[in-house]
Amino acid sequence: MPDSRLFYRPLRQAQRVLMPIAFLAATLLTAGCSNLGVKPWERDLLANPDMQLTVSGVDAGLDDHIYFSKEASSGGRGFGGGGCGCN
């Protein structure tokens, strides 16, 4: 049975950090996003493969695996890794 104090403390810390950011994101979404963006015929640059968020899935996969096995963090861009006994 984990110590409940130890369990909830980081949650509270996370909440303190996450709440303002979530609020900001929600505000940006509801208010800002409708004014942002481009018309369908202005997508020429965004359609360039170099403008994809992940240009090479292979590079990203290899790097994620290396950092997953060398650091205590993983994920963010996608699901949090796993799949090896290296950490």
Next chain:
Amino acid sequence: MQLIDHSNNSKSKTVGRALAAATCALLGVHATGSLAKGQPGEWDVETALLVYSETDDRVQAAEPVISATRNFDGERKLNLKLVADTLTGASPSGATPSALPQTYTSPSGNGSYEIAPGEAPLDDTFKDTRVAVSANWEAPINRDYAYSVGAYGSKEYDYLSTAVNASLSRYLNNKNTTLTGGLSLGVDLVDPVGGAPVGLSRMPLNNNKSQADFDQEFAATRDSDDTKTMVDALFGVTQVINRQTLMQFNYGISYSSGYLTDPYKILSVIDDASGSNYGGNLVGGDGNPVYLYEQRPDTRLKHSLYWQTKYMLGNGDVMDGSYRFMIDDWGITSHTLDLKYRWQLGKSYLEPHFRYYLQSEADFYKRYLTASEYNSGAPVMTDASADYRLGEMTGLTFGAKWGYRFDDDRELAIRAEYLIQTNDGDQGFGSLASQDLYPDTNAMWLQLSYSF
């Protein structure tokens, strides 16, 4: 791969490009040479070979990858990926260096290895081959929604990992905003060499005792294999800011439970007065120093925030910046900053890369335990690990990628990355203070890729 009549196809591509150029000229924008990737009815294949090497005879790895994406009708895609890797070399065991030679039992219990005075204790029995396969399918549901489903499996000698995932995306504002929610479920089976050691039990050493006594002692420190389950959820917003800027914001939550300990990591027990290894002069003891197998909590809850921006300059160069914040209930927080700049040089490109990583230590991270914490075999804590990857850490990566595009389909690229990890923390006392408790880890990897 294209198997249809080449001449007709290239003719239609030329006409298409001329039309696109004319349209763009009318709209006052310049055409960019977009690649023919993602054409319906074709396989796009990406192959790579990665060679990874750590300094000081540590881990060496070779990793071939093949990833193939079949495009059905532009929006429906199937991706299949196969990765293999072979690892050899040594890995830090967690024990502290000492002014005296040290002997450790290898994980299988069938042998031992010795570390010279002042040397970092590395377990050189590390050797593994891993094969990983994954499949991912994505398709639109209607004008406003799309989904993806995927499965993953990997196998290495002592570890089996499986996962499934699914996500749903909603397009808003003329597809300028995409909301995505995803879920991943994973089950891993851990079957360590020699069996999983009982956490915080003493590593049996076969000096000064009969083989039968050693075997009995070894068996008493073993558990059977174990499992680990993981649930990950991810919520993301991708927003087109303007013609040149794209932004993504993700929040991820990940919960793991089960066997989260590293079965091959140990901790040294240090004498409170002298700072040297504890145990050699115990009355009624076996004359061996005391090393304990590590033990981590059996659950972990992680939160991560991720923000990425891509920006295309007027000359076609692309800037890519991302930041990730992670916090978990092990007391670890981390910051990761990643920057890339893709310089367009005609048919080729050069992309320098910089990554900065900063991590705080886990609550149960201990570089060593003192004899009073060991408390004659009834440790005062329930969890302890000396794994440097759970300690205070800074990582810097410098890299570059150079790629050459032969035509719309084929690209050859070479990438080199250099990682320097530095650790910091408790510097020890007495004779331990003169040992290097936090050696740097330097790793370099080279990757050759070809896509067609």
